[in-house]
Amino acid sequence: MANTKSAEKRNRQAQKRRARNTAVRTTVKNAVKKARENLTSKDGAKSADAVKEATRTLAKAASKGVLHPRTASRRISRLAKAAAKSAAKAQ
Template identity: 45%
Template sequence: MANTPQSKKRARQIERVTAVNKARRSRIRTYLRKVEEALASGDATAAAEALKSAQPELMRGVTKGVVHKNTASRKISRLASRVKALATA
């Protein structure tokens, strides 16, 4: 347990930041799930729209420090290629 006033304050701050990051991560996952569901349904236009709305959300997670830059880029790239494959098929 934290003993010094500084460590007690840091513990309080970490709690708040953790809650915010958890909400951000959850929001990002929701957007990604919408893309996955659109892909699973086979609707190319819905998948493209879902991806278009998920991209800024993922990159916002990068700027906020919730997701690593390469992770977000990789996810966007893989989803984009799947959406493109669905559109051409």
């Protein structure tokens, strides 16, 4: 338990940050999951949009400090690689 006013404030700030980070992480996970599911389907336009949205979400999370930049970059790279493989398979 916080004993000083400043410690109480830091605790409140940490709780706000934790809630915001959790929400962003959930959004990222859902976007990536949606992109992966669309890549397995045959609809190329839909999967391209989903990958684009997931990439945007990952980049935004990295820029806000929720995800480490290299983690976001790695995930974006893997999504792009999967998208390219899916597009090549469709042809």
